[in-house]
Amino acid sequence: MTPMTAPHPSSAPTDRDRPGLRERKKIKTRTAIRDATYALIEEQGYDATTVEQIADRAEVSPSTVFRYFPTKEDIVLTDEYDPILEAELRARPADEPWADSLRYVLRRGVGFGTGEEGEVTRLRSRLVSEVPAVRSRMMESISVTGRMLARAIAERTGHDPDGLEVRVLAASLVGGLMEVMQYWAEHDHADGLGDLVDRALDVMEHGLPAGKPRGNDVAP
Known part of the structure; x- marks a missing residue:
């Protein structure tokens, strides 16, 4: 992922x-x-x-x-954890709403911990934001995560994994997560990455929030 x-x-x-x-x-x-x-x-x-x-x-x-x-670019971007996340998504309780399952697993997948791995995650996000070659390669490789999510979502919801609705949802999720990483880097990693993922998932699930934009989102 x-x-x-x-x-x-x-x-x-x-x-x-x-x-x-x-x-x-x-x-x-x-x-x-x-x-x-x-x-x-x-x-x-x-x-x-x-x-x-x-x-x-x-x-x-x-x-x-x-x-x-x-x-x-692959040295910076490649990881081996998509199969683990896919297995965790499939292992969530059968009666848990699929949106809650997605939120749980995606938060696990963003690497928002502290210590050495946190530094690596911040470096990756900065490179994706600042280096066109890394960002371009990221766009190519992120489709793998999208296909993984599509399979798992389809299995949980009973939809066709190649159906338009599932593909659009999976693409929206991975695209949204990429925007989260870029936003995080552009704002000097000031916010908690897990909190930003929650905000992104809230938008995908419920649409734009009512009222004025918050914090860094206020237009100059």
């Missing part, structure tokens, strides 16, 4: 399903490449950071970087 997804403690593997040695090496390499990329971007900016520099910092070859991430 790029660029907003961050791992949650409940998604940590247990001893029983911990990956094997080969998979752990792959995870270690991906993590090293990502950590090197984030560090270099913080030091010198996105445009000045090259794949060769990333490879050198991560102690791998440039071909290894490209084997794990087809483009530099």
